[in-house]
Amino acid sequence: MIRTLHIPADSRRACATRMLPAAAAELSDAIGGGFLDEAFSCPTAGWGYCVYLDENRIHLPPNERLAVLAARLGWIEQVRDVNPRGDALITGIAAAGNDTDVPHTVLIAAWRATLLPQAPPTPGKNHP
Numbered sequence: 451m452i453r454t455l456h457i458p459a460d461s462r463r464a465c466a467t468r469m470l471p472a473a474a475a476e477l478s479d480a481i482g483g484g485f486l487d488e489a490f491s492c493p494t495a496g497w498g499y500c501v502y503l504d505e506n507r508i509h510l511p512p513n514e515r516l517a518v519l520a521a522r523l524g525w526i527e528q529v530r531d532v533n534p535r536g537d538a539l540i541t542g543i544a545a546a547g548n549d550t551d552v553p554h555t556v557l558i559a560a561w562r563a564t565l566l567p568q569a570p571p572t573p574g575k576n577h578p
Contacts, residue, residue, distance in 0.1 A: 451469045451470065451471060451472070452469070452470060452471075452472045452541060452542070452549055452550055452551050452552075453467055453468075453469055453551040453552055454467065454468050454469075454470050454477070454480065454539050454540060454541050454551075454552055455467055455468075455539070455540040455552045455556060455557060455560060456468050456480055456537065456538075456539055457513060457515050457516050457519065457537065457538040457539075457540070457560075457565065458513075458515075458537045459510060459511045459512065459513040459514075459515075459516075459535065459536050459537055459538075460511065461514065461515065464567075465515060465560065465565040465566055466566070467552070467557065467566070467570065468480060472541075472548065472549040472550070477502060477539055477541070477549070480537075480539050498542060498543040498544065498545070498550075498553070499540055499541070499542060499543060499552065499553055499556055500540070500541050500542070500543040500549060501516070501525075501528075501529075501532075501538055501539075501540050502538065502539040502540075502541070503532065503534065503535070503536055503537075503538055504535075504536040504537070507533065507535040507536040508533070508535065509535075510535040510536030511535060511536070512534065512535055513534045513535060513536060513537070513538055515563075515565055516529065516534045516538045517529055517534055518563050518565070519556075519559060519560055519563055519565060520534075522559045522562065522563050523555075523556065523559050540552050540556055551573075554570065554572070554573050557570035558570065
């Protein structure tokens with residue numbers, strides 16, 4: 451199980467962290483069940499990330515909250531290049547390409563952008 455950040459395109463639905471199996475089917479189901487598109491990723495040591503969007507997102511509503519988070523994290527060019535529509539799911543990514551827990555840095559940025567209702571717990575022994 452990995453901790454993910456789910457950012458719905460519909461602003462009436464809350465953003466949330468979710469524990470999901472690190473498997474394509476479960477990750478796909480979390481954003482509506484379509485084919486996953488690894489929209490952009492950066493396997494940076496310590497806080498690599500991967501943003502998944504629905505592969506067939508052209509007719510889905512824009513994801514304004516993903517754009518806000520991207521601006522906070524300096525991902526502006528990456529987001530502009532991928533047409534952020536529909537729900538987004540953010541995971542961490544290991545150097546080998548495996549999905550891992552969403553980086554704490556991303557969760558803090560989401561909280562500061564008021565996408566999450568409370569600050570995420572500091573990673574540690576009781577909070578991976």
